[in-house]
Amino acid sequence: xxxxxxxxxxxxxxxxxxxxxxxxxxxxxxxxxxxxxxxxxxxxxxxxxxxxxxxxxxxxxxxxxxxxxxxxxxxxxxxxxxxxxxxxxxxxxxxxxxxxxxxxxxxxxxxxxxxxxxxxxxxxxxxxxxxxxxxxxxxxxxx
Amino acid sequence: xxxxxxxxxxxxxxxxxxxxxxxxxxxxxxxxxxxxxxxxxxxxxxxxxxxxxxxxxxxxxxxxxxxxxxxxxxxxxxxxxxxxxxxxxxxxxxxxxxxxxxxxxxxxxxxxxxxxxxxxxxxxxxxxxxxxxxxxxxxxxxxxxxxxxxxxxxxxxxxxxxxxxxxxxxxxxxxxxxxxxxxxxxxxxxxxxxxxxxxxxxxxxxxxxxxxxxxxxxxxxxxxxxxxxxxxxxxxxxxxxxxxxxxxxxxxxxxxxxxxxxxxxxxxxxxxxxxxxxxxxxxxxxxxxxxxxxxxxxxxxxxxxxxxxxxxxxxxxxxxxxxxxxxxxxxxxxxxxxxxxxxxxxxxxxxxxxxxxxxxxxxxxxxxxxxxxxxxxxxxxxxxxxxxxxxxxxxxxxxxxxxxxxxxxxxxxxxxxxxxxxxxxxxxxxxx
Numbered sequence: 001x002x003x004x005x006x007x008x009x010x011x012x013x014x015x016x017x018x019x020x021x022x023x024x025x026x027x028x029x030x031x032x033x034x035x036x037x038x039x040x041x042x043x044x045x046x047x048x049x050x051x052x053x054x055x056x057x058x059x060x061x062x063x064x065x066x067x068x069x070x071x072x073x074x075x076x077x078x079x080x081x082x083x084x085x086x087x088x089x090x091x092x093x094x095x096x097x098x099x100x101x102x103x104x105x106x107x108x109x110x111x112x113x114x115x116x117x118x119x120x121x122x123x124x125x126x127x128x129x130x131x132x133x134x135x136x137x138x139x140x141x142x143x
Numbered sequence: 144x145x146x147x148x149x150x151x152x153x154x155x156x157x158x159x160x161x162x163x164x165x166x167x168x169x170x171x172x173x174x175x176x177x178x179x180x181x182x183x184x185x186x187x188x189x190x191x192x193x194x195x196x197x198x199x200x201x202x203x204x205x206x207x208x209x210x211x212x213x214x215x216x217x218x219x220x221x222x223x224x225x226x227x228x229x230x231x232x233x234x235x236x237x238x239x240x241x242x243x244x245x246x247x248x249x250x251x252x253x254x255x256x257x258x259x260x261x262x263x264x265x266x267x268x269x270x271x272x273x274x275x276x277x278x279x280x281x282x283x284x285x286x287x288x289x290x291x292x293x294x295x296x297x298x299x300x301x302x303x304x305x306x307x308x309x310x311x312x313x314x315x316x317x318x319x320x321x322x323x324x325x326x327x328x329x330x331x332x333x334x335x336x337x338x339x340x341x342x343x344x345x346x347x348x349x350x351x352x353x354x355x356x357x358x359x360x361x362x363x364x365x366x367x368x369x370x371x372x373x374x375x376x377x378x379x380x381x382x383x384x385x386x387x388x389x390x391x392x393x394x395x396x397x398x399x400x401x402x403x404x405x406x407x408x409x410x411x412x413x414x415x416x417x418x419x420x421x422x423x424x425x426x427x428x429x430x431x432x433x434x435x436x437x438x439x440x441x442x443x444x445x446x447x448x449x450x451x452x453x454x455x456x457x458x459x460x461x462x463x464x465x466x467x468x469x470x471x472x473x474x475x476x477x478x479x480x481x482x483x484x485x486x487x488x489x490x491x492x493x494x495x496x497x498x499x500x501x502x503x504x505x506x507x508x509x510x511x512x513x514x515x516x517x518x519x520x521x522x523x524x525x526x527x528x529x530x531x532x533x534x535x536x537x538x539x540x541x542x543x544x545x546x547x548x549x550x551x552x553x554x555x556x557x558x559x560x561x562x563x564x565x566x567x568x569x570x571x572x573x574x575x
Contacts, residue, residue, distance in 0.1 A: 005525070007523070007524075007525025009518050009530075009553070009555060011555050016555075038527075039527060039531065041553060042518075042553050044526070044530070046525060064555065065518050065520055065523045065555065065556055066520070066523070069525050116525070116526075
């Protein structure tokens with residue numbers, strides 16, 4: 001299974017981000033990756049966690065509006081030019097990136113690029129064709 | 144089912160004759176018994192003897208809400224207090240409440256018109272009727288209560304609030320009919336979802352909703368979330384309470400029980416009568432109530448009347464769903480705006496939850512409107528541009544229907560206050 005990302009609607013006011021982090025922390029859920037897109041009024045918090053179902057239940061209980069989305073997590077060596085080479089592959093395959101963010105693995109010298117595509121299956125295929133490893137949700141949970 | 148078939152299906156000619164007779168009898172009665180009305184009739188030069196049919200109605204003076212305030216508390220009563228067995232009062236937001244009295248016969252009449260209402264929605268003695276309207280001086284709770292008993296249904300007098308318990312009783316008692324305000328129905332649906340109770344799986348099959356204006360879109364939302372057929376009911380304290388008009392299963396407007404409560408539509412500004420089909424202020428004349436007859440009461444509710452036959456067999460005039468009130472009309476930058484218009488505009492954009500709040504303010508020389516809209520899962524997207532597009536579409540719909548630019552603010556669910564009674568839709572911060 002491709003990695004699932006939790007997208008959360010949060011109002012731009014004090015303490016909302018803290019509430020999310022606190023609820024997940026209290027439930028013993030680890031945040032693997034996080035990105036925040038914001039406007040002057042509201043923000044969209046995107047999260048990848050180690051226990052997706054539990055996190056959804058906890059956040060719904062807390063009254064948040066959320067949505068799960070399938071994202072593509074590509075693992076590449078953490079060195080200069082890594083991102084550019086992946087983007088070149090996607091560009092060549094005509095894939096349009098809706099948005100992306102990245103994180104670095106703790107133990108291995110690898111970086112993980114998280115992409116949101118309209119057509120994740122086609123993107124996975126394009127990446128795998130050139131030998132780029134695409135992580136499964138279980139892989140991310142173990143990182 | 145038609146609860147009082149003879150009254151609800153008589154020919155228009157016969158009905159009109161009956162109304163003329165009742166109007167004449169009522170005028171004679173109030174002229175003798177209510178000094179306020181005697182003075183009013185004398186001033187307008189109308190004698191009860193000269194009024195013989197409905198054609199004479201436009202010559203009669205209006206009764207206004209302020210008349211109730213001036214006659215507070217019991218000056219409008221047409222019988223001695225020894226005959227009054229109950230009083231109710233409206234939740235006045237300013238000044239003194241409107242007080243109405245009922246004789247024993249009035250209570251019986253009220254029970255019959257509410258029983259008609261419930262029967263029009265398919266209610267029978269086999270139903271379990273949960274009343275989530277408030278009990279007390281407000282007419283909603285006790286009005287539905289007596290009507291439910293008159294119908295022979297099993298009445299559960301739950302009253303408003305305590306939403307968890309409402310859901311529990313619906314499950315445990317097998318409630319089949321629910322009565323409350325439409326905004327409270329949505330609140331019950333939300334709490335049920337939080338409790339993982341699927342209302343659609345319960346025996347609940349119909350709801351009777353009134354006491355505040357609501358839209359067709361809100362009806363669809365309630366029907367879908369509760370798995371029921373929703374009926375719009377209409378009434379007001381000054382006339383009797385609930386049981387003035389109700390929808391039948393044709394859902395083609397609300398039948399007015401005009402053998403007792405006669406409807407007219409007038410221009411809200413000039414007071415001139417308007418023809419059928421034209422929207423204006425509803426005016427009601429109350430023929431038969433012993434303690435509280437009314438001559439041409441200005442309801443401040445905006446609607447239109449239709450008299451074509453209805454598929455259900457009732458011959459009674461139908462009024463359209465109330466689309467606003469002359470007194471909660473906001474004037475923003477000189478434009479007349481009703482909250483219901485904003486609601487309809489917002490709901491044009493698919494998926495918007497019907498929880499919204501209109502905030503009017505004046506920071507510079509101009510009025511500013513902000514509309515807060517709760518973001519539910521149906522319209523949430525994890526992409527900023529989709530949410531910004533949603534804001535633009537909402538603003539566009541509001542502009543299209545009102546000609547005003549509003550700032551749309553997307554807010555988290557449950558940030559707009561829920562109330563068991565009438566929903567608060569407008570905050571006006573202007574200091575004018």
